[in-house]
Amino acid sequence: MILLSLSIKKRNSLKLINHLKPIKMSQLINFMCSLITLFVINSNTSPQELAQNEKISIPIEGKWEGNLVINENKSIGIMWRFETTEERTLIGFMGPASKGAATIPMQDLKVTETTLSFSIHSQGSFSGLISETGITGTWSSQSGKQLVIYMARELTQEQLSKRFTKSSNGDKINIQQEIALGNVQAVKTFLSKGNAIDSLYGEGQTLLIYAIKKDRTYKVAKYLLENGANPNLVTDDLTPLMYATAYQNSAMVQELIGYKANVNFISKEKQSAIVFAIKGRNAEILKLLMDGGADPSIPLKEDYSAVDLAKEENIKEILEVLNIPYEGVSDGPYVMQTETGRTATWVNKGEIHTQKIRSKDSQSIEYNGVKAKLWNNTPKEVKQLVYNGNFKIGAVSDIHGQYDTFMKLLKNNGVIDNQEKWSFGNGHFVVAGDMFDRGPQVTEVLWFLYDLEKQAEEKGGKLHVLLGNHDVMVLNGNLRSVHPKYTEIGKILEKPFNTLFNKGTVLGDWLRTRPVLVKVNDILFTHGGLHPDLVTKGLSIEDINNAFKLQLVESEMAEKRNEVGNFLHRQNGPIYYRGYFQGELATDLQIDALLNHFNISNIVVGHTTHKHIEMHYDGRVIVIDANMKSGTMGELLLWQNGSFSRGNLLGKELPLETEVNK
Structure with a gap:
């Protein structure tokens, strides 16, 4: 029997013990990976109704932390967080403890005096009983596993220590582990042996940075600062204050400001603590920075400052801290179509504008300067997945609603001209998924690509728009990563954001025709990657795309996804797989087998963020x-x-970066 335990610290703590029937270690790790992949920095949720919240005798509000044990030597940290909104509804979040924040929204959250239940979209659900000593219940994963869970109030050092691999170095101090345990005495001993307080250790980080990221007690970071740790030492182009802000650690932000941390430091990448606070939508930390002397008007580049960023993000709470008027959200158009005509809807500063279009002919529509080009043909499912010819190829991925950056990249590299028209000739350009989520200009990106596809065809070229995991998530109603703007748009239009891309909408119908992979001149493009098991399963490019697309939107299916559909739509499928860069890495032999099976020279993927475009596996994976x-x-x-x-x-134009796979 394998023991999984989750435990928590401080006033609100959590301990999870899962008694399982014997399962393979790979299954257990896959289960945990499915939880970790849920984590996003920028996530939002609609409040879930709280059942009988007036009479809860054992409060669960606050932060909870615990361990998911992989084996006797190692556990993985989990965080939960519950809070009550102004509307007196309880909402809950989940995330990996390694990120220091729980931001993945729980759905269908219900709490009474004695019961707790919730679900995590596409992963599973929990149902349990609340007692004076903890919360006991069962996690039911989508794959059918039943995991018994017990949540306790306090996280002991012994329980937390299970998160680390046991050292084989005898009495040698594992300083990173001791910092995460909040063991100040171990840090004192470490420094007393001549180790410098500001040197780099472990993965090239200072003790202070590691304490900010890992020590939930804050004791070690405070001790280090009291004993001379440099609060402004730059590591990997980031300061301790920037780390604390990115990790949403308001207590450490306040502590660092007290030790004269440079609140206005701007990195080579034009980032700052204020930028991280705005992008993290953390008004509390932003106010701490402002009170500590941060100046949002300092240029990050040319005439662009954090004030401009805040205006683009247009988050009411952030703008209030910066004393910038909030005028409401603007977006659109969202175009519904019938057999005879169309209806376009815009939102302008919170107000709805509707336009009836009595023809399905190709035409441009506009309201208040926002334009869209409508084509007269109904999009057809993309069937051709293999292309060969004497032409150039371009590719990009993970736009995530960053329209302005996307336009700049395309213009400066000759894909479009200054009027945003196709200028790539007979070339083929691939967008390898993830147009949705994160950023505030998703609609602009979609309408641009919808029109650019036609422009490319007219010039003898080809635009290939592939689906990524965030695109599929939105089509399936998983809105945990959408920008707050789109949550607000849904409220204004009185419908969930994803329904604006239902069947019968121009963009929704177009998105449903997009493939999940394409092969151009023996280069295979997909969003996440090709798992080695696709070889043993004997699936072709066409098989993968057909099975994936036939089971694209679960709510539109008469039956549940079959075995192949589940494989393709989960963590080892083409939109989620990260095995070229993280976790259990694919071997050189497996990469060769994939190339041989699909008769390709290279696999090009997005999904896993890097600073630059990189070659892996001797250039076979990019x-x-x-x-x-x-x-x-x-x-x-x-x-x-x-x-x-x-x-x-x-x-x-630059050479590709090269990363050696270990």
Whole structure:
């Protein structure tokens, strides 16, 4: 029997013990990975109704933390967080403890005096009993596993220590482990042996940075600061204050400001603590920074400052801290269509504008300067997945609603001209998924690509728009990663955001025709990656795409996804797989087998963020997610005459970065 335990610290704590029937270790790790992949920095939720919340005798509000034990030597940390909104509804969140924040929304959350239940979209559900000593219940995963869960109030050092691999170094101190345990005495001993307080240890981080990221007690970080740790030491282009802000650690932000941390430091990547606070939508930390002397008007680049970023993000709570008027959200159009005509809906500063279009002919529509080009043909399912020819190729991935950055990248690298029209000739350009989520300009990106596809065809070229996991999530009603703007749009239009892309909408119908992979001149493009098991399953490119698309939106299916559909739509499928870069890495032999099976020379993927476009496995795998979702970065892949290069935001053509797989 395998023991899984979850425990928590401080006033609200959690301990999870799962008694399982014997299962394979790979199954257990896959289960945990499915939970970890839920984590996002920018997530939102609709309040879930609280049942009988007036009479709850054992409060569960606050932060909870615990362990999911992988084996006797290692556990993985989990965090939960519950809070009550102004409308007196209880909402809950989940996330991995390694990120220091629980932000994945729980759905269908219900709490009474003695019971607790919730679900996590596409993962499973929990139902349990609340007692004076804890919460006991069962996690039911989508795959059918039943996991018994017990949640306690206090996280002991012994319970937390289960999160670390047992050291084989005898009496040698594992300083990273001791910091995460909040063991100040161990840190004192470590420093007394001549180890410098500001040196880099472990994975190239200072003791202070590691304490900010891992020590939930804050004791170690305070001790280090009291004993001379430099609060402004830059590591990997980030300061301790920027780390604390990114990890949503308001207590440490306040502590660092008290030790004269530079609140206005701007990194080489044009990031700052204020930028992280705005992007993290954390008004509390933003106010701490402002009170500590942070100046949001300092230019990050040219005439662009954090004030401009805040206006683009347009989050009411953030704007209030910066004393910037909030005028409401604007977006659209969302176009419904019938057999005879269409109806376009815009939202302008919170007000709805509707336009009746009595023809399905191709035409441009506009309201208050916001335009969209409608085509007269009904989009057809993309069937051709293999292309060969004498043309250049470009590719980009993970736009995540960053329209302005996307336009700059395309213009400066000659894919479009200054009027945002196709200028790539007979070339093929691939968008490898994830147009949705994170950023505030998703609709602009979608309408642009919808029109660019036609422009490319008219010029003898081809635009391939593939689906990524965030696109599929939205189509399936999983809105945990959407920008707050789109949550507000849904409220204004009185319908969930995903329904604006239902069947019968122009963009929704177009998205449903997009494939999940494409092969161009023996280069295979997909969002996440191809799992080695696809070889043994004997699936072709067409098999993968057909099975994936036939089971795309669960609510539109007469029956549940079959075995192949479940495989393709979960963590080892083409939109989620990360095994070229994280976790149990694919071997060189497995990569060769994939290339041989699909008769390809390279696999090009997005999904897993890197600073630059990189080659892995001696160039056989190329990752093109260059962090466009940040809004300040981005690169595109270029191929011509058998040679790869990358174009940066300034339009400079550069060689690909090379990463050696271990």
